[in-house]
Amino acid sequence: MATQIRDVVEQYVKLVGSGPTEDIVALYAPDAIVEDPVGTPPKRGHEAIREFYEVIAALDRETELRPEDVRIAGNQAAFPFTIVTKVGGQRFVLSPIDVMEFDEEGRITGMRAYWSQEDMRVEPE
Template sequence: MTAEAMRAAMQRYIELVDAGDVDGILALYADDARVEDPVGTPPLIGRTAIERFYHKGLGRNKVHAHLTGPVRVAGNCAAMPFCIELEWDGQPCTIRVIDVMEFNEDGRFQSMKAYWGVDNLELR
């Protein structure tokens, strides 16, 4: 997979999160993918667990997402800094995140790790 194709997939992911398009997001993942969001929590493995995660996160909140810097590519992985704006316990907030995706041979996300914590949550 080319660096350009990985960058395009990462940009597409942000667009789909911003649109709340869970089906579109799931199409980017391999069937046996792993998601660790945030890093340090038990990983979600497989389409069913990942689908539940996105429906829960995007379904309850009006989420807006946008890149805050360029997508970086190394080997079969890509990383990107971005912000998510949403309501956290009824309070508008922004979360600054860095996602790292590992791509499989088919160009789909094999794994996603989201680096963020409470220090990255800004109440508005």
């Protein structure tokens, strides 16, 4: 289970950095719930989740996950990762901590992302 969860986490971060959206959505169970960031209205189900990831699909972006930062406990995982989006000659750097829950088939049933605007760093490209 832990190996499968770790594998999905690595796939997830890689796909968030490169897409396609449909492959990200396919990592989620059909009735999964995404709350990103925590405190905002949750998106439930593939359609709402697809819409959510479509927003970043058009952006020039890259992600980084340090495998040694991933923590797995029971059927859940928590991990910090970094996403850099490049817009208008600037790099927007954000390192959320994501928490995910998985079903027995290794599909993500819930994702909550911990970050706020003040964690966003803006750098010249």
